Amino acid sequence: xxxxxxxxxxxxxxxxxxxxxxxxxxxxxxxxxxxxxxxxxxxxxxxxxxxxxxxxxxxxxxxxxxxxxxxxxxxxxxxxxxxxxxxxxxxxxxxxxxxxxxxxxxxxxxxxxxxxxxxxxxxxxxxxxxxxxxxxxxxxxxxxxxxxxxxxxxxxxxxxxxxxxxxxxxxxxxxxxxxxxxxxxxxxxxxxxxxxxxxxxxxxxxx
Numbered sequence: 001x002x003x004x005x006x007x008x009x010x011x012x013x014x015x016x017x018x019x020x021x022x023x024x025x026x027x028x029x030x031x032x033x034x035x036x037x038x039x040x041x042x043x044x045x046x047x048x049x050x051x052x053x054x055x056x057x058x059x060x061x062x063x064x065x066x067x068x069x070x071x072x073x074x075x076x077x078x079x080x081x082x083x084x085x086x087x088x089x090x091x092x093x094x095x096x097x098x099x100x101x102x103x104x105x106x107x108x109x110x111x112x113x114x115x116x117x118x119x120x121x122x123x124x125x126x127x128x129x130x131x132x133x134x135x136x137x138x139x140x141x142x143x144x145x146x147x148x149x150x151x152x153x154x155x156x157x158x159x160x161x162x163x164x165x166x167x168x169x170x171x172x173x174x175x176x177x178x179x180x181x182x183x184x185x186x187x188x189x190x191x192x193x194x195x196x197x198x199x200x201x202x203x204x205x206x207x
Contacts, residue, residue: 015171019164
């Protein structure tokens with residue numbers, strides 16, 4: 001015999017939720033959750049900087065060079081400090097005291113300056129070689145630090161997004177709809193009678 005049954009469908013609608021912390025804003029609705037760093041915050045700056053500079057940093061790591069911004073800054077600082085300090089020491093400790101006692105000729109002073117320049121150039125060359133040798137390790141450390149800060153930002157977004165989703169689930173509403181399925185006994189009997197009348201040449205409703 002035929003029978004009818006009711007099928008119940010349950011749907012859940014998540015509540016619209018906005019969750020913020022000092023760095024991230026997350027928004028959740030029934031379509032999902034989206035998150036973004038707040039403009040101008042530290043993590044947004046780190047995120048943008050790492051994405052923009054990662055290619056050049058990797059190239060610097062794989063192909064160390066003295067022409068990199070970091071190495072040039074270090075080399076210039078070393079050179080300027082060395083030249084200034086050694087010249088001051090030479091003049092204050094040797095040339096000026098000897099000159100005040102009339103114990104040095106100009107040619108001797110010139111020789112001292114030339115010798116100083118020669119020694120400084122050797123020191124700078126040695127420092128440059130050392131800088132280049134350590135460049136890859138320094139760049140690797142920089143990459144590790146940047147990626148660590150980068151992942152910290154990811155964790156902040158992930159945690160805020162999970163909180164937003166949890167809050168939205170807590171505010172969710174459910175609704176149910178019922179739909180009849182199958183065929184009743186009366187409907188089956190009516191169909192059978194109509195089929196029998198069609199088969200006997202007397203369709204239902206015919207004169």
